[in-house]
């Protein structure tokens with residue numbers, strides 16, 4: 001599942017090719033994504049100029065004047081940039097063509113992604129209205145997290161993955177951030193001190209920054225690449241390392257299920 005670093009890397013790969021460019025053609029091959037692609041997408045988009053490509057949580061936002069094209073990648077979606085358009089493959093669902101000849105192609109085998117049109121002020125969109133702050137936003141700080149966690153008796157890992165608390169911290173990055181912060185994932189959110197939450201804010205940013213940096217190294221090959229943008233393989237501390245030795249202390253990494261998700265931690269480093 002593309003997480004925040006993958007979506008941010010896509011944004012950085014796509015933006016320079018389409019910003020200030022006019023949409024010249026829209027081809028929808030299959031409308032059956034998580035929600036149907038609007039039947040009038042072509043009428044909405046053709047002739048309009050993309051001012052800017054933003055990201056909010058795991059949504060890409062193409063700003064066209066006051067309106068927005070919202071793209072979400074679901075489980076398996078990806079957006080590829082072509083100067084020379086190759087033949088269509090299975091699971092290529094949408095092409096957006098621009099005045100400079102660039103084509104953005106949306107590919108999604110499992111079709112849990114979305115491409116939606118939203119006219120008007122974006123925070124009102126039901127998908128975005130209840131989202132918490134971005135992990136890199138100034139408002140995501142120790143005071144904010146302390147206030148948010150005080151009300152929650154759930155395991156801190158589940159609270160950290162709750163998009164109403166902070167967006168974009170999926171399973172991998174929650175595991176890694178909690179390791180870096182030295183916090184046991186099962187600890188009740190409201191039983192973690194403010195000092196340790198301050199460390200968790202930093203650890204979350206560090207983990208995501210490292211992953212985005214890894215993704216940045218793929219940008220060079222972004223155009224005309226048919227490679228699937230998979231996960232950026234970080235040298236994980238705990239994720240996927242059950243029973244392997246902790247990179248810091250050598251203890252065996254443990255694994256349990258929390259909220260149905262694989263949760264790995266070091267029993268010595270994380271309290």
Ligand SMILES: [Zn+2]
Pocket residue numbers: 246247248249250251266267268269270
């Ligand atoms: Zn350890």
